[in-house]
Amino acid sequence: MVFFIFVIFWACILSLFFSKVKSGSLARWAKLFRILTVVFSISIFAYWFIKKSAVAFVDNSVGLQVINKLPQTLDFYLINVNKMDKNTILDPKHIGKIRPEYYRIEYLKMDKSDEYWIVGYLGKKNLVYFSQHSVPNKNIDQIVEVQNYINQSMRLSESAKKEVDAYNYENTKLGIWIALDFLLLFLNLVLLLKRNK
Known part of the structure; x- marks a missing residue:
């Protein structure tokens, strides 16, 4: 485009x-x-x-439902971890703001991936949630319930933050x-x- x-x-x-x-x-x-x-x-x-x-239906995709169980609205991003040859390509996507007790559904193209990350922001820059998820069976849809403010990996969350910042910059441009x-x-x-x- x-x-x-x-x-x-x-x-x-x-x-x-x-x-x-x-x-x-x-x-x-x-x-x-x-x-x-x-x-x-x-x-x-x-x-x-x-x-x-x-609606972004994708053939041979895995459905992902992100449910916000926290008391505050969070802005969620999804990062698909694609493995091509020996390189790892992080593909970010904005899921959107999810209010408490609401959910969003996304469809993941997992033909070159078996892992994705969920990143949650409170405000524009405050990363308050990061989780890493593997997809062992690509025939079963995924459900992620965000129940507390966690950061499963500081190193990976820093990479995710850089990817989200670059993604937002490109979208602004x-x-x-x-x-x-x-x-x-x-x-x-x-x-x-x-x-x-």
């Missing part, structure tokens, strides 16, 4: 420049480029938002680029509709 976001960004900027071309043989091609840019951008974002909002794309797309759409009138 990052590639498409950059393509949309530069296409929208070019489209804004092409909006100044009002006459001559180039005007028709400029208008066609602007229309295609707007249609392509809206289509990509519509597809992306539908895909993001759909992506959010800024998407906001810029929306702004440029809106300007292009307004200029296009204004010319059509």
Whole structure:
């Protein structure tokens, strides 16, 4: 998706420049480029938002239910520990904020993994929960009840914290680029509709 976001960004900027071309043989091609840019951008974002909002069922996956039994709302992250050849790749995912006595369900792709970590934050930076879980049988769904504030491994929780920080930083960066794309797309759409009138 990052590639498409950059393509949309530069296409929208070019489209804004092409909006100044009002006459001559180039005007028709400029208008066609602007229309295609707007249609392509809206289509990509519509597809992306539908895909993001759909329930993330994964084929041959393990269902994970995280239940918060603590008296406070915690912000949970899931880190899938993928083993590829001799390398270990940590794949973080934001589960979301879970209120007391509520739960969230995620689906884990475990074809290259037999372990995952659960990380819980109270606030933005205060890591108050870390647990490491193995998956010996990939045909049985997992249930994790968070009943107390524990940190099973200081060393692994530090690695998890770095991964979560990097994940959040990348998401923030992506959010800024998407906001810029929306702004440029809106300007292009307004200029296009204004010319059509």
